[in-house]
Amino acid sequence: MVTTPSLCRHPTFTRRTALQAGCVGILGLGMNHLAALRSAAASSPGGAAESADRPSRSVIYIFLSGGLAQHDSFDMKPEAPDHIRGEFRPIATRTPGVFICEHLPRLAERSHLWSLVRSLTHPYNEHSQGHAVMLAGRTPMPPAFNASKPMPDDWPSIAAVAGDVTQPRNNLPPAVVLPERLIHRTGRVIPGQFGGQMGPRRDPWFIDASPFNATTYGAWPEYEFHHARGGENRKDLVFQAPSLSLPEGLSGARLDRRFDLLAHVERQRRDLDAAAQIQSFDRYREAAVSLLTERRVRHAFDVLDADAGTLDRYGRNTFGWSLLMARRLVESGVNLVQVNLGNNESWDTHGNAFPNLRDFLFPPTDRALSALLDDLHESGRLESTLIVMAGEFGRTPKISGLPQHYKLPGRDHWGAVQTVFFAGGGLAGGRVVGSSDKDGGYPADNPQRPENMAATIYESLGLPRTAVWQDDLDRPHHIYHGEPIAGLV
Numbered sequence: 001m002v003t004t005p006s007l008c009r010h011p012t013f014t015r016r017t018a019l020q021a022g023c024v025g026i027l028g029l030g031m032n033h034l035a036a037l038r039s040a041a042a043s044s045p046g047g048a049a050e051s052a053d054r055p056s057r058s059v060i061y062i063f064l065s066g067g068l069a070q071h072d073s074f075d076m077k078p079e080a081p082d083h084i085r086g087e088f089r090p091i092a093t094r095t096p097g098v099f100i101c102e103h104l105p106r107l108a109e110r111s112h113l114w115s116l117v118r119s120l121t122h123p124y125n126e127h128s129q130g131h132a133v134m135l136a137g138r139t140p141m142p143p144a145f146n147a148s149k150p151m152p153d154d155w156p157s158i159a160a161v162a163g164d165v166t167q168p169r170n171n172l173p174p175a176v177v178l179p180e181r182l183i184h185r186t187g188r189v190i191p192g193q194f195g196g197q198m199g200p201r202r203d204p205w206f207i208d209a210s211p212f213n214a215t216t217y218g219a220w221p222e223y224e225f226h227h228a229r230g231g232e233n234r235k236d237l238v239f240q241a242p243s244l245s246l247p248e249g250l251s252g253a254r255l256d257r258r259f260d261l262l263a264h265v266e267r268q269r270r271d272l273d274a275a276a277q278i279q280s281f282d283r284y285r286e287a288a289v290s291l292l293t294e295r296r297v298r299h300a301f302d303v304l305d306a307d308a309g310t311l312d313r314y315g316r317n318t319f320g321w322s323l324l325m326a327r328r329l330v331e332s333g334v335n336l337v338q339v340n341l342g343n344n345e346s347w348d349t350h351g352n353a354f355p356n357l358r359d360f361l362f363p364p365t366d367r368a369l370s371a372l373l374d375d376l377h378e379s380g381r382l383e384s385t386l387i388v389m390a391g392e393f394g395r396t397p398k399i400s401g402l403p404q405h406y407k408l409p410g411r412d413h414w415g416a417v418q419t420v421f422f423a424g425g426g427l428a429g430g431r432v433v434g435s436s437d438k439d440g441g442y443p444a445d446n447p448q449r450p451e452n453m454a455a456t457i458y459e460s461l462g463l464p465r466t467a468v469w470q471d472d473l474d475r476p477h478h479i480y481h482g483e484p485i486a487g488l489v
Contacts, residue, residue, distance in 0.1 A: 119434025137454020351406020386425025451482025
């Protein structure tokens with residue numbers, strides 16, 4: 001179902017009230033929206049008309065919660081000592097002189113389509129802090145930051161900013177996060193992924209297609225695992241796209257006879273306590289109408305019904321389904337899609353790092369990301385779609401072990417340097433920007449900050465350097481806090 005959280009105590013009318021599973025858009029519809037539904041119901045199955053195209057790019061931000069080890073993926077150090085180098089070996093890519101991990105062979109074949117920034121750095125080694133800076137693109141901690149929960153004064157996430165200031169297309173939400181919110185197995189909701197200072201009304205839209213799973217990790221069902229125990233196979237997990245159809249019996253002429261809904265609508269509207277909230281809620285209702293009536297949007301969510309060849313190319317697992325959904329959403333007109341690949345910090349490879357990466361994390365990522373690149377490239381959409389892939393931090397140069405939890409060693413948290421993956425969006429492929437030192441511990445040249453990554457995203461979305469978002473008191477807040485990464489163009 002399509003939901004957004006209400007994490008701050010505030011007497012507002014939440015989007016959850018407006019969008020409930022199975023009846024998206026019915027709760028809270030006014031006369032103008034009922035007219036739109038009537039028109040759509042009377043028209044051909046194509047649904048609502050598409051608005052005029054505008055020159056802009058979309059962004060898919062792939063977030064690897066837990067932190068990808070740079071030494072074991074895109075910044076290998078084959079000449080380093082064993083306790084730094086690790087077990088994996090580098091392989092040549094299609095780009096001369098660029099080597100990556102042997103367990104990413106599909107991406108190696110497509111290196112002409114992507115580039116790497118091997119020198120992104122920030123000072124934090126704690127998960128919540130790392131999430132906050134990499135999801136918001138702001139290095140300083142918010143003034144009242146709390147690692148245990150989101151706070152009203154958190155910096156707004158990149159997805160929240162994009163959802164607020166970019167122009168919606170085809171009456172769709174400008175920014176979407178899928179397939180789940182980032183929640184630790186303890187129930188702790190990770191800060192940094194919401195509207196923060198913008199307020200909960202401007203949280204990005206969350207598509208909760210993947211159920212909360214506190215016991216296992218990764219790309220289930222094909223690559224489900226436990227950090228300490230290895231492969232697992234739970235039977236109770238279901239990837240469920242949101243239900244976007246009209247409730248049974250509420251289509252065509254019958255819709256005209258359901259004006260009794262309006263009484264319920266008005267009762268709900270009385271919960272809105274300010275004109276600004278009414279205006280904001282009206283935007284949610286209009287998006288809900290589009291979700292109901294536009295066939296392309298419904299198709300974007302129905303990833304489990306894709307043809308067998310497509311499912312095999314992306315992988316029949318949460319990583320594959322999520323990236324396929326992201327591709328379809330940007331094709332339908334969503335400006336930014338954040339894809340959280342890995343529940344409960346799946347990439348947190350403190351121990352058993354090499355078998356877990358080799359057997360459970362790299363195969364579905366290599367397959368799904370390569371399929372996404374192929375489809376966008378072959379359709380001509382890669383030029384207009386920026387793909388960014390990062391985690392909250394990198395991993396330590398030194399391999400260590402926690403024998404009380406893991407049989408085999410791994411790497412700990414390391415904010416000092418990580419590699420960020422870029423593709424499409426008008427950026428050049430086959431490039432490497434910046435480098436880390438000989439041990440992969442610190443930037444050796446051309447260091448970049450989360451602000452530079454965020455600026456690259458905002459520039460790709462077509463936002464000018466002077467762009468601001470405005471709070472409820474109409475005070476402007478700068479969006480850019482750094483320059484886009486030079487050398488990628």
